Amino acid sequence: MQTFRYLQLDVFPARPGGGNPLGVVVDAYGWSNADMQAFAAWTNLVETTFLLPPRIADTSYTLRIFTPTREIPFAGHPAIGSAHAALDTGFAQARDGQLIQDCGAGLLPIRVERAGPQRELFVQAPHARVAREGLAASSMLPAALGDRALGVLPPAFVEGGRRWWVAELADENAVRGWQPDHAAIRALAKADDCLGLCVFARCTADDCDLVVRAFPAGVGIVEDPASGAANGLIAAYIAQCEPQGKLAHGYRVSQGREMGRDAAIAIRIGADGTVWVGGRTHTIIDGAVTWPRTSWPH
Numbered sequence: 001m002q003t004f005r006y007l008q009l010d011v012f013p014a015r016p017g018g019g020n021p022l023g024v025v026v027d028a029y030g031w032s033n034a035d036m037q038a039f040a041a042w043t044n045l046v047e048t049t050f051l052l053p054p055r056i057a058d059t060s061y062t063l064r065i066f067t068p069t070r071e072i073p074f075a076g077h078p079a080i081g082s083a084h085a086a087l088d089t090g091f092a093q094a095r096d097g098q099l100i101q102d103c104g105a106g107l108l109p110i111r112v113e114r115a116g117p118q119r120e121l122f123v124q125a126p127h128a129r130v131a132r133e134g135l136a137a138s139s140m141l142p143a144a145l146g147d148r149a150l151g152v153l154p155p156a157f158v159e160g161g162r163r164w165w166v167a168e169l170a171d172e173n174a175v176r177g178w179q180p181d182h183a184a185i186r187a188l189a190k191a192d193d194c195l196g197l198c199v200f201a202r203c204t205a206d207d208c209d210l211v212v213r214a215f216p217a218g219v220g221i222v223e224d225p226a227s228g229a230a231n232g233l234i235a236a237y238i239a240q241c242e243p244q245g246k247l248a249h250g251y252r253v254s255q256g257r258e259m260g261r262d263a264a265i266a267i268r269i270g271a272d273g274t275v276w277v278g279g280r281t282h283t284i285i286d287g288a289v290t291w292p293r294t295s296w297p298h
């Protein structure tokens with residue numbers, strides 16, 4: 001059977017092992033949808049991605065993203081990690097410091113800054129919009145938030161590549177010390193056909209400006225240690241509500257410590273409201289995969 005290069009990555013780590021794991025199959029030529037889904041189910045990672053040659057002129061590569069149960073159009077840490085894999089394996093080369101990723105959410109620019117272990121990659125998050133706003137915008141939301149005191153901004157249902165409920169809590173301790181009702185969050189996700197609930201709070205720590213926790217019950221995940229897409233939606237919401245605020249041009253995020261991880265995510269917000277989500281990625285495993293595919297190229 002044919003073998004393919006396979007990398008397993010640690011995306012957005014503030015310390016070794018602190019980020020979100022990602023599996024990447026490089027140059028997955030001939031893999032069917034069923035093959036990709038079966039392999040993603042076998043790895044049992046939050047997401048597994050498949051790098052394919054460009055199908056559109058002037059793009060760097062095509063990307064398919066799978067959870068263990070289904071394909072998704074976009075997610076932040078798979079976008080960043082896959083770009084890292086494409087560069088490190090020579091599958092793609094940056095032009096003028098940028099890659100163009102072709103995925104289910106469209107053509108997304110990825111900025112490449114610095115080199116070597118200090119390299120950071122930033123993906124332009126899909127355009128986001130606030131579909132609903134306020135605690136009364138969903139009958140399921142009060143139960144999902146429980147007894148948490150809210151912060152300055154009202155909860156909002158935000159769409160952009162993914163669909164999340166986002167809610168600012170009163171302070172960092174309200175986020176870090178929360179023991180949420182996961183059944184209530186699942187009910188919220190099901191009712192609104194979204195990933196689930198993402199909470200955040202402003203903080204004054206030396207290493208971060210925002211603390212974030214994400215509960216993507218809509219795809220069967222209890223908690224996500226580093227969610228690029230959710231952070232992109234939070235950033236778009238903050239930029240819209242507070243265009244002159246302290247966080248309006250970008251900030252640093254801490255996520256995952258409550259589940260034994262330690263992720264560091266950087267947010268940049270352009271003058272036009274464009275959100276860039278980024279950080280570092282480390283390669284943990286670099287090897288080969290042999291998978292019994294159901295279809296073969298002729």
